[in-house]
Amino acid sequence: MRLIARSIERGRLGHAYLIAGRDRAALEQTAAAIAQTLLCENPPRRAADGSPAAACGACEGCRLVREGAHPDAYWLRPEGKTRVIRIAGVRELERVVRLHPARGGWKVAVITDADRLHPAAANAFLKTLEEPPGRVVILLLSLRPEALLETIRSRCLRLDLGGETAGFSEAQRAWIEELARAASRRPTALGARYRALGRLLEALGRIRQEVEESVREASGTDPADLEPEQRERLQAELNAAAEAEYRRRRNQFLQILLWWLRDVWLAAQGLGKETLKLPDLAEATQRVATALPPDRARTNLEAAERTLELLETNVQEALALETGLLRLDFGE
Numbered sequence: 001m002r003l004i005a006r007s008i009e010r011g012r013l014g015h016a017y018l019i020a021g022r023d024r025a026a027l028e029q030t031a032a033a034i035a036q037t038l039l040c041e042n043p044p045r046r047a048a049d050g051s052p053a054a055a056c057g058a059c060e061g062c063r064l065v066r067e068g069a070h071p072d073a074y075w076l077r078p079e080g081k082t083r084v085i086r087i088a089g090v091r092e093l094e095r096v097v098r099l100h101p102a103r104g105g106w107k108v109a110v111i112t113d114a115d116r117l118h119p120a121a122a123n124a125f126l127k128t129l130e131e132p133p134g135r136v137v138i139l140l141l142s143l144r145p146e147a148l149l150e151t152i153r154s155r156c157l158r159l160d161l162g163g164e165t166a167g168f169s170e171a172q173r174a175w176i177e178e179l180a181r182a183a184s185r186r187p188t189a190l191g192a193r194y195r196a197l198g199r200l201l202e203a204l205g206r207i208r209q210e211v212e213e214s215v216r217e218a219s220g221t222d223p224a225d226l227e228p229e230q231r232e233r234l235q236a237e238l239n240a241a242a243e244a245e246y247r248r249r250r251n252q253f254l255q256i257l258l259w260w261l262r263d264v265w266l267a268a269q270g271l272g273k274e275t276l277k278l279p280d281l282a283e284a285t286q287r288v289a290t291a292l293p294p295d296r297a298r299t300n301l302e303a304a305e306r307t308l309e310l311l312e313t314n315v316q317e318a319l320a321l322e323t324g325l326l327r328l329d330f331g332e
């Protein structure tokens with residue numbers, strides 16, 4: 001909960017978090033711990049190791065949160081046989097968070113199983129999620145974050161409990177590891193960054209080749225059987241299909257960069273290893289994060305997102321990647 005504690009200390013608390021994980025009890029404990037951090041009435045200034053501490057765990061505020069009885073911590077859960085969160089539940093939550101805090105601090109709203117929000121309820125909630133009243137923090141918990149509406153997800157700061165990296169390919173992992181190692185090197189070695197760039201371009205080259213082969217196979221027509229004009233048209237169609245598929249797969253490949261930069265950003269805010277998407281890289285991630293204030297880590301993430309967007313246009317790929325990667329700030 002150091003992330004939250006530090007953010008409060010710096011006055012930069014995000015107002016909506018999506019906390020994802022595989023264990024419902026762990027999600028609820030995390031939410032309760034965040035609520036305690038916000039509602040503790042006797043917060044210790046510093047932990048023994050000098051980092052901002054979370055909550056005292058002993059005061060009335062902490063006790064009420066633990067018992068699920070704090071008037072400023074509102075929990076909304078799915079109800080009934082269908083286990084859906086209805087619009088009426090969301091309205092009640094909105095009413096409660098707009099009341100004055102009963103104990104004079106923050107108001108915390110927790111939606112457990114946020115993927116069970118009925119679409120109408122989710123839509124009704126968007127405005128509050130976008131502009132919650134001051135001193136309100138909303139925590140959405142989910143075991144299936146991918147089932148949430150994109151409009152909800154994009155308005156929350158995401159925290160993942162437990163790194164889940166099964167979705168990444170060998171080539172992706174090898175590349176991001178090389179980049180992370182290059183980034184964490186001190187003194188900086190530009191050559192190492194160029195090698196990571198070279199590795200990326202190689203991996204993308206292999207993807208392009210695979211895509212072109214599979215598109216050609218899937219077309220099932222032998223161009224030799226066609227009239228020249230038809231052949232040309234088929235070729236143009238195949239090229240377009242291959243290009244679209246290649247872009248999709250390139251984007252998928254580069255997602256691992258966003259995940260890693262997100263890890264660096266979380267680590268720069270003092271969050272523990274358990275929230276990293278790529279725990280194998282924790283050491284390098286930590287080293288980079290130590291050299292990087294959170295706002296610069298966040299700028300990196302935004303810059304990488306822009307590079308991915310840029311790649312969707314007709315920009316020259318190698319140049320866009322080179323500029324994008326070499327411009328990342330690793331705190332040297």
Ligand SMILES: [Zn+2]
Pocket residue numbers: 039040041042043055056057058059060061062063
């Ligand atoms: Zn306390």
